[in-house]
Amino acid sequence: MAVRFNRARKKGEIMEVKTFGVIGAGQMGSGIAQVAAASGLAVIINDIKQEFVDRGLAGITRNLQRTMDKGKLAAEEKNRILARIKTSTDLSDMAAADFVVEAASENEAIKFKLFQTLDEVCAAHVILASNTSSIPIGRIAANTRRPDKVIGMHFMNPVPVMKLVEVICGLATSPETLETTLELARRMDKTPARANDYPGFIANRILLPMINEAVFCLYHGVGTREDIDTVMKLGMNHPMGPLALADLIGLDTCLAIMNTLYQGLGDPKYRPCPLLRQYVEAGWLGRKTGKGFYTYE
């Protein structure tokens, strides 16, 4: 198979970013808004309902308060960070942004529609990035008239803690878009790593089949959830077991990624475990709904 190495791309100029838009105020969107505001950017965070943006902002406030309680953040700095964040439920507010990261639910139809609208609303120079876990960037970019300005900017969960940002270029992504995104990731105190545009990129191409296999172990009765997680934590030195990690990621997101790998790569080894599907159909989505493989207060 032909492999295109991003490294061969020419260096592009860096575009200045002052106002940073975030679409989706869930666990990823709110984390991204927090680190962007902490890096000094003006942030606009958007979701479909005011209660969702309010919940996202409350999460950011709680996080910053925790950091303050640990003595790692001054009260004035916390207030400055919060003051940089504006909320929105109207996508046309993104007209004020010069870089937008979409972190809405992992659903192609939702993302395609969002990119069509953002393409209409945002000025021509604006870069539209997606935090998608697995949907090919080229497919998302095809919904816009600016595929050169569409890129994957894949943060890890929890965003304020995890250092990595996976940066994914589609076929048409320009060197300027890449350089600006790499620079922005560094400004947010993250370390970018580049991946080519195949389903799941690097992180989830490797992580999700492992999580799916852990669910198969539970499904086939190879071990209890606790024993499966203990084996991976103590035996492989993973900070969390795969089932607890699936609960953190969200079982709906895990299933969506497995479906993308399965359909995109056409290999039965990526079939989602029926137990994962069953949990999602029951609305057991992990921490965010209070129940997944474990139960949460």
Ligand SMILES: NC(=O)c1ccc[n+]([C@@H]2O[C@H](COP(=O)([O-])OP(=O)(O)OC[C@H]3O[C@@H](n4cnc5c(N)ncnc54)[C@H](O)[C@@H]3O)[C@@H](O)[C@H]2O)c1
């Ligand atoms: N959960 C993870 O560990 C993780 C890690 C990396 C990347 N991601 C990716 O980040 C994205 C978001 O995941 P999440 O875990 O934050 O999900 P989430 O369910 O916590 O949040 C998604 C948010 O998007 C909002 N939304 C849906 N449609 C929208 C629209 N049209 N406009 C604006 N907002 C809309 C929802 O109301 C919700 O608040 C997904 O693409 C996911 O694959 C997730």
